[in-house]
Amino acid sequence: MPVKKNKGPPYPVETVGLDVLEDTLSFYIRSINIALSRDLDERLEGLDVARGTGKITTLLLVDSHPGIRPSVIAQLIMRDRSAMGRLVDQMIDHDLITRRNAPDDGRAQELHITKKGADLARKVRKIATKQSSDFFAGVPEKDQKRLLDILRRVYRRTAGLDQQ
Amino acid sequence: MPVKKNKGPPYPVETVGLDVLEDTLSFYIRSINIALSRDLDERLEGLDVARGTGKITTLLLVDSHPGIRPSVIAQLIMRDRSAMGRLVDQMIDHDLITRRNAPDDGRAQELHITKKGADLARKVRKIATKQSSDFFAGVPEKDQKRLLDILRRVYRRTAGLDQQ
DNA sequence: TACTTTTAGTGGACAAACGCAACTATTCTG
DNA sequence: CAGAATAGTTGCGTTTGTCCACTAAAAGTA
Numbered sequence: 050m051p052v053k054k055n056k057g058p059p060y061p062v063e064t065v066g067l068d069v070l071e072d073t074l075s076f077y078i079r080s081i082n083i084a085l086s087r088d089l090d091e092r093l094e095g096l097d098v099a100r101g102t103g104k105i106t107t108l109l110l111v112d113s114h115p116g117i118r119p120s121v122i123a124q125l126i127m128r129d130r131s132a133m134g135r136l137v138d139q140m141i142d143h144d145l146i147t148r149r150n151a152p153d154d155g156r157a158q159e160l161h162i163t164k165k166g167a168d169l170a171r172k173v174r175k176i177a178t179k180q181s182s183d184f185f186a187g188v189p190e191k192d193q194k195r196l197l198d199i200l201r202r203v204y205r206r207t208a209g210l211d212q213q
Numbered sequence: 214m215p216v217k218k219n220k221g222p223p224y225p226v227e228t229v230g231l232d233v234l235e236d237t238l239s240f241y242i243r244s245i246n247i248a249l250s251r252d253l254d255e256r257l258e259g260l261d262v263a264r265g266t267g268k269i270t271t272l273l274l275v276d277s278h279p280g281i282r283p284s285v286i287a288q289l290i291m292r293d294r295s296a297m298g299r300l301v302d303q304m305i306d307h308d309l310i311t312r313r314n315a316p317d318d319g320r321a322q323e324l325h326i327t328k329k330g331a332d333l334a335r336k337v338r339k340i341a342t343k344q345s346s347d348f349f350a351g352v353p354e355k356d357q358k359r360l361l362d363i364l365r366r367v368y369r370r371t372a373g374l375d376q377q
Numbered sequence: 378t379a380c381t382t383t384t385a386g387t388g389g390a391c392a393a394a395c396g397c398a399a400c401t402a403t404t405c406t407g
Numbered sequence: 408c409a410g411a412a413t414a415g416t417t418g419c420g421t422t423t424g425t426c427c428a429c430t431a432a433a434a435g436t437a
Contacts, residue, residue, distance in 0.1 A: 058281075058282050058284075058285055058321070059278075059280050059281065059282070059323070060278045060280070060281045060282070060285055061285070062285050062288050062289065065274065065278060065281070065285065065289065066277065066278075067270075067273075067274075067289070068273040068274065068276070068277045068338070069273060069338045069341055069342055070269075070270060070273060070341065071365070072342070072345070072361060073341045073342065073344075073345045074249065074344070074345040074348055074349070074361070074364075075249045075250075075253055075341060075344060075345065076270060076341075077361070077364035077365065077367075077368050078242060078245055078246045078249055078364070079246055079249070079250070080290065080291060080368050080371070080372065081242055081364060081367055081368055081371065082242045082243055082246040083291045084291065084368075084371040084372070085238065085239045085242055085243070086239075086243070089239055100393080100394090101239070101243070102393090102394070102395095105234075105240075106231075106234060106240060109231075109232040109233060109234060110229065110231075110232065112232070113230065113232045114223075114224045114229060114230075116223050116224070117222075117223065117224045117229070118222050118223070118224070118414080119414080119415075120222075120413080120414060120415080121222055121224055121225070121226050121229065124226050125226065125229065125231070125244075126244065127244055127247045127248060128395075128396090129395080129396065129397085130413095130414070130415060130416085131395085131396075131397085131398095131415080131416070131417080132394075132395055132396075133415090134414095134415060134416060134417090135394085135395090135416095151414095154403075154404075154413095154414085155402070155403050155404075155414090156402065156403045156404070156413060156414040156415070157222070157403090157413085157414055157415085158414080158415075159223070174232070174233045177233055177234065177237050177239060177240075178233055178236070178237065180237075180238070180239060181236070181237045181238040181239065184238055184367055184371075185238070185367075187366070188363055188366070188367075192359065192363055195356065195359065195360075196359075196360055196363050197236060197238070197241070199352055199356055199360050200238075200241040200242070200245060201235070201241065202351070202352070203241075203245055203348055203349075203352075204241050204244050204245055204248075207244070207245065207248040207348075208244065208248070210226065210227050264422080264423090266422090266423070266424095282385080283385080283386075284384080284385060284386080292424080293424080293425070293426090294384095294385070294386060294387085295386080295387070295388080295424085295425080295426090295427095296423080296424055296425080297386090298385095298386060298387060298388090299387095299388095299423090299424090315385095318384095318385085318432080318433075319385095319431070319432045319433075320384065320385040320386070320431065320432045320433065321384090321385060321386085321432090322385080322386075
């Protein structure tokens with residue numbers, strides 16, 4: 050129970066305990082996600098790929114897996130197909146990728162990178178990596194790896210990528 | 214370069230490499246955040262606090278820090294004041310908290326929990342904690358602590374809670 | 378005390394994003 | 408061939424959040 054001083058907020062930001070959230074995954078993940086997204090947006094300033102809402106992942110995946118299908122990406126970024134479709138539309142408008150019908154499956158499409166997209170992908174890779182290490186500043190190399198390992202495991206399980 | 218089989222997606226989900234993102238904080242954070250939010254929404258089903266977009270944090274903070282100000286919470290959950298104001302409106306509508314003018318500062322407000330809010334807070338604490346440990350299933354206790362430590366540090370720095 | 382600046386909160390306009398549901402076309406299953 | 412599953416599209420509605428302008432009060436300054 051903090052004693053209220055004569056002025057200033059009764060619970061100054063720096064000292065507010067986060068209650069249970071202090072030990073909770075979701076709170077940190079959510080907050081850090083916000084911070085990370087904003088930061089990334091800044092770093093991507095003017096790069097045609099603003100709002101990292103899946104655009105980045107899509108760009109890199111299409112670049113490294115020519116012919117990959119929208120629905121596959123959708124699953125990886127945990128969006129539904131309609132959202133994915135719109136995302137693809139945007140990126141085509143920006144001339145980052147192309148869409149063609151899959152020759153062997155009349156329902157499906159194949160995505161391919163454009164010249165412009167490939168150039169951008171190169172830049173984005175640098176930026177994303179840089180951001181990651183910036184945020185990890187002060188955290189020992191070993192812990193970084195460990196953390197990524199854990200997150201990777203949680204992610205794969207969550208996205209249903211591991212066995213069943 | 215995967216050899217295309219006669220049918221099935223050329224890049225089946227399970228085997229798609231995530232490119233640089235494989236080693237990148239932002240990707241996992243973003244994805245896990247989505248998963249976590251959805252999962253939390255399910256667990257909060259019908260609990261008047263759907264869409265965990267800050268409502269949960271607000272609820273718990275008001276509960277454990279009677280008289281806390283909206284602007285303080287806003288900073289903690291990284292939203293601007295107008296968004297925060299609307300959030301408070303909602304929660305008042307749901308009879309979870311109350312708002313009164315701060316006696317010592319004509320600009321500010323104090324938030325207090327209601328009976329209903331306190332009851333809910335109790336439930337939410339259980340749920341949030343449970344969720345966290347569920348997601349950590351299979352991760353050794355020690356690593357969990359480690360991970361939370363790192364996230365906490367990153368969060369505090371990011372939210373500007375430390376020094377400076 | 379008069380001024381300027383900063384802080385707290387409000388309200389409106391606006392846009393982006395996402396999910397759901399419905400629908401088509403294909404392919405698979407048996 | 409009939410029925411189920413899959414890929415993608417479209418419309419709709421909702422939510423969410425940001426930007427901006429505005430008021431009121433407090434703090435800083437001279």
